[in-house]
Amino acid sequence: xxxxxxxxxxxxxxxxxxxxxxxxxxxxxxxxxxxxxxxxxxxxxxxxxxxxxxxxxxxxxxxxxxxxxxxxxxxxxxxxxxxxxxxxxxxxxxxxxxxxxxxxxxxxxxxxxxxxxxxxxxxxxxxxxxxxxxxxxxxxxxxxxxxxxxxxxxxxxxxxxxxxxxxxxxxxxxxxxxxxxxxxxxxxxxxxxxxxxxxxxxxxxxxxxxxxxxxxxxxxxxxxxxxxxxxxxxxxxxxxxxxxxxxxxxxxxxxxxxxxxxxxxxxxxxxxxxxxxxxxxxxxxxxxxxxxxxxxxxxxxxxxxxxxxxxxxxxxxxxxxxxxxxxxxxxxxxxxxxxxxxxxxxxxxxxxxxxxxxxxxxxxxxxxxxxxxxxxxxxxxxxxxxxxxxxxxxxxxxxxxxxxxxxxxxxxxxxxxxxxxxxxxxxxxxxxxxxxxxxxx
Ligand code: P5A
Numbered sequence: 001x002x003x004x005x006x007x008x009x010x011x012x013x014x015x016x017x018x019x020x021x022x023x024x025x026x027x028x029x030x031x032x033x034x035x036x037x038x039x040x041x042x043x044x045x046x047x048x049x050x051x052x053x054x055x056x057x058x059x060x061x062x063x064x065x066x067x068x069x070x071x072x073x074x075x076x077x078x079x080x081x082x083x084x085x086x087x088x089x090x091x092x093x094x095x096x097x098x099x100x101x102x103x104x105x106x107x108x109x110x111x112x113x114x115x116x117x118x119x120x121x122x123x124x125x126x127x128x129x130x131x132x133x134x135x136x137x138x139x140x141x142x143x144x145x146x147x148x149x150x151x152x153x154x155x156x157x158x159x160x161x162x163x164x165x166x167x168x169x170x171x172x173x174x175x176x177x178x179x180x181x182x183x184x185x186x187x188x189x190x191x192x193x194x195x196x197x198x199x200x201x202x203x204x205x206x207x208x209x210x211x212x213x214x215x216x217x218x219x220x221x222x223x224x225x226x227x228x229x230x231x232x233x234x235x236x237x238x239x240x241x242x243x244x245x246x247x248x249x250x251x252x253x254x255x256x257x258x259x260x261x262x263x264x265x266x267x268x269x270x271x272x273x274x275x276x277x278x279x280x281x282x283x284x285x286x287x288x289x290x291x292x293x294x295x296x297x298x299x300x301x302x303x304x305x306x307x308x309x310x311x312x313x314x315x316x317x318x319x320x321x322x323x324x325x326x327x328x329x330x331x332x333x334x335x336x337x338x339x340x341x342x343x344x345x346x347x348x349x350x351x352x353x354x355x356x357x358x359x360x361x362x363x364x365x366x367x368x369x370x371x372x373x374x375x376x377x378x379x380x381x382x383x384x385x386x387x388x389x390x391x392x393x394x395x396x397x398x399x400x401x402x403x404x405x406x407x408x409x410x411x412x413x414x415x416x417x418x419x420x421x422x423x424x425x426x427x428x429x430x431x432x433x434x435x436x437x438x439x440x441x
Contacts, residue, residue, distance in 0.1 A: 001347070002369075003379045003391075007044050010391050020216045022329035023148035025338050029395045031325070031346075038145025038153030040322075045395065048346035049325050050156060053188060054135050056343060057158045057319055060184040064176050064239045066131040066160050071113050073137050077103035079112040082298045089201060092140045106139035109202065111294050111316055114161040118312075119300035125165055125310060128302065129173060133160035135321060149326045150282065151218070156322040163312040165304075167291065170313035174206065174289045175245040177317045178252070179237055181210055181285055184319070186233055189341025190284070190328055193227055194252060197286060198261035202316060204290025209259055210319075211281035214330045219283050220260035222268060225275040227255040259283075282327040285319040329396075338396030339419050347377040349399035349435060350392045356382050360408040364428050368401055368413070371432045376401075393418065399435055 009030040017034075018024040026032050031046030042050055058068065074096070080086035086093075094106040107113065114132060122130060135158045145153050160177065164170040178194060185192040190212050197209035211221055232252060237244045256271055258264065259281075268276065292311040295301065301309040320327075332339045340346070351368050355361035369378045377397065379388050385404075392400045402414040407425065415431060416423045419440070426434055 001044075001374070001377050003350075003377060004381045006377075008377075008395070009043070010394055012390075018148065020147050020150075020330065021333055022150070022216075022326040025329050025333055025394070026148055026326060029338055032149065034148075038142060038151070040149055040152060040154075045346040046325065049340075049344055050322060052344040052346075053321050053324055054156075054158070056187045057184055057321065058135065060180050060187070061131075061133050061158070061160060063183075064131070064180045066133045066180075068134060069132050070134050071107075071110055071117070071136060073107055073139070074104050075107045075110075075113055077105055079116050079298070080105065083112045083115075083294055084297055085112065085201070092142065094139045094141050107136075108138055108140045109157075109316070109318075110134070110136075110159055111161065111202065111314075112298065115294045115298050115300050115314070118161075118163055119298070122163070122302060125302050125304045128312060129162060129164045129169060131160055131162045131173065131177075133158060133317075147216070147218075147326065149322045150330075152322065155320065158319040158321055160317040162315045162317070163295075164314075165310065165312065167313055170289055170291070170315060171206075172242050172245055174287060174315050175249045176239050177287050177315070178208065179239055179245060179248060181287065181317075181319070182233055185210065185284070187343055188324065188328065189343055190324075190331060191228075192284060193221075193223055193257050193281070195221060195223065195257040195259050195281075196253075196262045197259050197283075199288055199290070202288050202290065203293050204288045204315075206289040208287050209283045210285035210287075211259070212284055212327050212331055213279055213281045214327070215280055216330060217280040217282040219281050220263075221258070221279055221281045222260070222263050223257035223277050224255045224271055225277050227257055230255070282323070282330065283320070284324050284327050285317075287315065287317040289313075289315040333396070336390070337394035340396040340398055342398045345396065345398050347395075347397050348372065348375040349401055350377045350379055350395070350397040351401045351403065352379045352385075352388050352392055354385050354388070354402065354404040355408065356380060358405045358408065361403050361405055364403050364408050364411070364413065367428060368403070368431060401431060 011028045015027045032040040035041050096104045138157045139154050162173040192210040194208045195211050197207045199207045291313050295311040301311050304310040329338050351365050353365045400416040
């Protein structure tokens with residue numbers, strides 16, 4: 001993509017409406033624009049990040065046998081009246097009437113709809129377990145939308161729902177999802193801590209939030225410092241091995257980690273003072289086990305092996321895909337701009353042409369651009385070097401390939417790693433290999 005003809009508007013000034021770094025950077029780097037309070041349009045660079053995150057989430061859901069579907073954003077109120085949540089959900093739910101005066105709503109979550117869908121299709125215990133998920137926009141009429149996409153009104157969520165024959169199987173699915181989440185967040189390049197959490201309007205008695213530590217986070221958190229030392233993912237767990245899953249869960253939960261709503265002072269006091277960590281964090285995911293809450297209230301059952309009705313045990317599992325864009329920036333930026341993890345960067349590299357009127361520069365840039373025209377952004381604008389560097393730093397491309405007249409005459413370019421600032425001079429022909437074989441120390 002060529003910067004001169006693209007829709008990638010960067011802003012030099014600091015937007016006054018944004019209170020936290022990630023919101024400021026998302027506006028300045030041209031990822032989003034607000035269209036109404038808590039509602040955002042995603043511009044090309046932002047959309048690329050959203051898609052990259054979704055793809056990693058999708059791969060890790062598929063890897064544990066979850067199946068992707070797509071449910072609509074609009075739901076009939078009838079389902080919610082059955083479960084009893086239509087009134088209970090309160091003013092956060094956006095209620096709409098169609099021309100026939102039917103009550104609709106813009107889905108804040110999909111427990112009811114999936115339970116109904118499951119009931120239409122699955123009739124026998126033999127068809128269990130099932131894990132279904134979609135990646136779809138949600139609407140919650142938050143009283144105080146703030147921090148940009150972190151607490152939006154319309155936001156993108158991955159929500160998965162599981163159906164199991166009994167409690168024992170359902171908790172295994174819960175553990176499996178926890179493993180999948182740890183793998184997902186690791187691939188996204190962020191450090192998360194699963195913390196015991198309150199279940200709120202979703203319900204149930206077992207829940208964990210996945211928290212990225214950040215001083216601007218909205219959740220108060222308490223955890224054992226030893227938690228940060230653990231490397232669960234090196235344990236090589238097979239997601240079909242029930243014993244290994246239960247063991248992972250045991251290992252994780254032996255360390256104290258809780259959000260403020262679930263903080264247990266007596267357990268806290270037993271942790272040596274030096275290991276107690278108190279702080280703030282951003283909730284990028286939450287998982288729930290709520291048993292038969294919805295299957296029973298909506299009377300959705302399967303036939304068991306003895307011919308009797310069984311209400312499947314359910315869980316639901318959310319990842320805030322759009323919130324993650326803000327949360328990742330919040331934990332990965334410096335004074336000059338965003339520092340994208342390679343796995344989700346909108347562009348792998350930016351080719352910075354410092355001599356747009358110099359034949360050698362232009363020809364080298366064109367050649368480099370051909371390595372990967374989709375993922376190498378080409379800054380071909382006739383601008384000052386300083387403002388090109390500033391934009392590349394602001395947009396956070398993992399690599400900058402700097403092409404200036406002096407080195408271009410010797411067929412050389414400079415390659416800069418955004419994360420470390422490390423620079424190296426390379427022959428033009430070496431660039432592709434250098435970037436693709438690079439390992440961070
Ligand atoms: C689990 C999936 C649920 O809704 N039902 C389906 C369950 N959980 S949750 O914790 O309420 O939401 C899941 C994740 O969505 C993100 N999120 C938000 N992101 C941006 N703006 C919001 N207003 C917002 N509300 C929730 C969070 O990352 C949350 O963990």
